[in-house]
Amino acid sequence: xxxxxYSRGDKFFAIVVSILIGMFTVATLYPFIYIAAxxxxxxFAAQAGKVVLTPIDATLEAYGYILKDPQFWVSYRxxxxxxxxxxxxxxxxxxxxxxxxxxxxxKGRRFFNLFIAFTMWFNAGLIPxxxxxxxxxxxxxxxxxxxxxxVNAFNVILLRNFFEAIPKSFEEAARMDGANDFQVLxxxxxxxxxxxxxxxxxxxxxSRWNGFFWxxxxxxxxxxxxxxxxxxxxxxxxxxxxxxxxVQTAAGFSAETVTAAIIVCSIIPVLIVYPFIQKYFEKGIxxxxxxx
Amino acid sequence: MTIQEDSSSRNSDVLAAFExxxxxxxxxxxxxxIDHLRREWQLYLxxxxxxxxxxxxxxxxxYGLQIAFKDYSIFRGIAGSPWVGLEHFETLFANDxxxxxxxxxxxxxxxxxxxxxxxxxxxxxxxxxxxHASYKRTAQTIVYLPHFISSVIIAGIVITAFSPTxxxxxxxxxWFGLDPVYFLTQPEWFRPIFIGTGIWQEAGFGSIVFLAxxxxxxxxxxxxxxxxxxxxxxxxWKITIPSILPTILxxxxxxxxxxxxxxxxxxxxxxxxATYETADxxxxxxxxxxxxxxxxxxxAAAGLFNAVVAFILVMTANTLSRRFSRTSLW
Numbered sequence: 001x002x003x004x005x006y007s008r009g010d011k012f013f014a015i016v017v018s019i020l021i022g023m024f025t026v027a028t029l030y031p032f033i034y035i036a037a038x039x040x041x042x043x044f045a046a047q048a049g050k051v052v053l054t055p056i057d058a059t060l061e062a063y064g065y066i067l068k069d070p071q072f073w074v075s076y077r078x079x080x081x082x083x084x085x086x087x088x089x090x091x092x093x094x095x096x097x098x099x100x101x102x103x104x105x106x107k108g109r110r111f112f113n114l115f116i117a118f119t120m121w122f123n124a125g126l127i128p129x130x131x132x133x134x135x136x137x138x139x140x141x142x143x144x145x146x147x148x149x150x151v152n153a154f155n156v157i158l159l160r161n162f163f164e165a166i167p168k169s170f171e172e173a174a175r176m177d178g179a180n181d182f183q184v185l186x187x188x189x190x191x192x193x194x195x196x197x198x199x200x201x202x203x204x205x206x207s208r209w210n211g212f213f214w215x216x217x218x219x220x221x222x223x224x225x226x227x228x229x230x231x232x233x234x235x236x237x238x239x240x241x242x243x244x245x246x247v248q249t250a251a252g253f254s255a256e257t258v259t260a261a262i263i264v265c266s267i268i269p270v271l272i273v274y275p276f277i278q279k280y281f282e283k284g285i286x287x288x289x290x291x292x
Numbered sequence: 293m294t295i296q297e298d299s300s301s302r303n304s305d306v307l308a309a310f311e312x313x314x315x316x317x318x319x320x321x322x323x324x325x326i327d328h329l330r331r332e333w334q335l336y337l338x339x340x341x342x343x344x345x346x347x348x349x350x351x352x353x354x355y356g357l358q359i360a361f362k363d364y365s366i367f368r369g370i371a372g373s374p375w376v377g378l379e380h381f382e383t384l385f386a387n388d389x390x391x392x393x394x395x396x397x398x399x400x401x402x403x404x405x406x407x408x409x410x411x412x413x414x415x416x417x418x419x420x421x422x423x424h425a426s427y428k429r430t431a432q433t434i435v436y437l438p439h440f441i442s443s444v445i446i447a448g449i450v451i452t453a454f455s456p457t458x459x460x461x462x463x464x465x466x467w468f469g470l471d472p473v474y475f476l477t478q479p480e481w482f483r484p485i486f487i488g489t490g491i492w493q494e495a496g497f498g499s500i501v502f503l504a505x506x507x508x509x510x511x512x513x514x515x516x517x518x519x520x521x522x523x524x525x526x527x528x529w530k531i532t533i534p535s536i537l538p539t540i541l542x543x544x545x546x547x548x549x550x551x552x553x554x555x556x557x558x559x560x561x562x563x564x565x566a567t568y569e570t571a572d573x574x575x576x577x578x579x580x581x582x583x584x585x586x587x588x589x590x591x592a593a594a595g596l597f598n599a600v601v602a603f604i605l606v607m608t609a610n611t612l613s614r615r616f617s618r619t620s621l622w
Contacts, residue, residue, distance in 0.1 A: 005518070006524070007523055009523050009525075010523050010524045010525075013421065013523070013524050014421055014423055014524065017418045017421040017422060018421075018422050018423075018424070018427065021415075021418050021419065021422055021427075021428075021431050022427075022431070024415065024495075025430075025431040025434045027492070028434055028435050028437070028438060028492060028496065029434050031453060031492075034453065035449055035452065038458075046458045047457055047458050048458075049458055049459070049460075049463040050463075051458075051460070052460060052463065092341075093341055096338035096341070096342070097338065097339055097343075100335045100336070101339065103335055105332055105335065106332070106335050106336075106339070107328065112339065112343065115343070115346065116342075116346060119346065119350045119351075121603055121606050121607065122603045123350075123599055123602075124357050124595070125353075125357070125578065125596065125598065125599055126578055126579060126582060126583065127583070127588050127591045127592040127595055128353035128354070128355075128356035128359070128595070130582070130583060131359075131370070132348075132349070132352050132353045132356055147345075147349075148349050151342060151346065151349075180334055181332075181334035181335055181338065182334060182338075185338070206440055210441070210442030210443070210444075211442075212442060212443060212444050212557060213557045213560070217583055228442050228444040228445075229444075231444050231445065231448065232444050232561070235444075235447075254458070256452055256455065259448055259451075260452060262448075263445050263448050263449065266442075266445060267441065274437065274440065281500075282500055
């Protein structure tokens with residue numbers, strides 16, 4: 001549509017819509033700006049409710065407080081282990097599995113597809129899953145967290161569909177050269193499926209980085225908890241810790257500024273990778289989403 | 293992308309071959325099967341780890357669901373605990389807290405449907421009207437972002453922003469001379485905050501599906517509308533919305549199918565005993581009864597009830613969506 005062809009009414013409409021979009025965008029962004037401003041403000045300013053848009057009595061005390069906490073670094077490291085280990089584990093299960101499911105020569109294909117899809121519709125729930133983890137001796141185990149959440153039906157089906165859409169001729173050409181299934185997968189299908197694999201990798205990374213509930217339930221040792229659980233502990237401890245309230249008055253930070261500083265520290269890696277992943281998730285959500 | 297239709301239509305011959313194998317095998321068939329395995333063993337080897345994973349982590353818990361009908365004790369184990377029939381279900385449906393949790397789950401989902409469902413559609417329609425490409429691109433980049441933020445951080449932001457002393461919401465209310473409110477301890481504020489947070493977090497990302505549907509509308513429809521002198525507002529109502537109606541319907545059906553699924557992780561992070569009255573949903577109740585109080589059998593019964601209702605809803609949704617599009621959702 002060309003702006004010059006727009007009537008006056010259309011121009012007015014387009015401008016109003018652009019303003020509304022701008023308002024929604026600012027509303028989306030504002031909480032982050034507020035948290036960032038809070039994290040650099042003094043505890044007094046924060047508690048007096050003076051922080052609105054920019055840091056008041058700018059200070060790095062809140063960051064000093066968390067960066068000195070060894071538990072912060074331990075849980076940060078753990079989150080990296082869960083994210084990288086978990087994503088590698090997911091791909092190791094899903095890529096070969098989805099390839100096998102996509103091959104017409106696999107017998108029992110209909111059964112296996114249903115076997116996997118059924119888990120999207122029916123889930124045993126929290127309690128049996130927890131008891132199963134206990135029976136498997138995977139409570140309080142980093143390996144347990146990495147393994148138990150490696151696969152989900154949605155990602156398998158997404159990749160299987162992508163593999164199914166690859167023209168037969170690619171596989172046939174590789175077979176002529178004497179390639180076996182592993183070679184066909186690795187040398188033909190994986191390179192051709194980069195967008196789908198990137199999408200799944202992205203989904204895995206995001207869910208691992210953000211994973212909280214099961215890490216909270218399954219892990220007891222402080223040296224195993226991920227950043228999200230540490231963040232949660234800190235938020236709930238700080239807000240009702242009277243001793244902390246007295247200490248911080250002198251130190252120049254408060255529960256609010258410390259919470260804000262941890263939030264900033266755990267968002268930064270997401271912000272760094274976000275621009276790189278954006279092109280994939282827009283395509284990815286459509287790959288796995290509604291298809292007519 | 294349906295499993296049933298894909299495999300049945302494209303590979304009916306393969307399936308036929310598979311099904312005949314179930315019949316009493318003569319020596320020739322057995323030999324053929326061995327021969328097949330010898331040729332294709334790599335394929336089965338690739339599938340095996342994933343199948344074992346599904347059995348160990350998703351199907352074995354389904355076997356464990358039997359404790360919903362048992363007096364479960366940790367020492368006797370799942371198989372060794374005595375059966376008690378429907379006792380736990382009788383307890384459940386006499387439990388006011390559980391009934392309240394069902395009511396809250398349905399209410400929160402319904403409110404989410406009412407306010408959360410239209411938001412991404414309206415956003416997508418608005419994005420479609422923005423002409424300035426880089427303005428649109430920047431706005432999209434920003435509104436998709438909260439989807440990727442963990443619920444712990446989202447809750448941290450909400451708790452901070454609504455805090456009675458330092459929170460920005462009470463600060464702004466103070467400018468207008470209003471008294472501070474401790475929002476997160478007040479039952480009547482939980483749902484507006486929870487649903488508002490959901491819209492803030494997901495409306496942008498949810499608009500991607502509708503934007504893709506809008507991109508698929510035939511441009512000649514707009515061209516002829518321009519010739520007929522239609523303005524953008526009319527085109528939106530007469531062309532864009534009717535064209536994306538199938539997508540809207542399917543997304544609506546999915547949402548209805550997921551009505552038992554309230555994002556309980558965020559509920560756990562935002563609620564407190566003072567707000568259980570309006571905030572406690574089935575999964576948070578199960579979490580407290582089972583994982584915190586150790587009443588595994590009763591909580592598993594509640595989970596089974598939830599799963600069966602969800603299963604029926606999802607299956608109904610899938611059947612309905614078949615009517616609106618040529619294929620089912622899966």
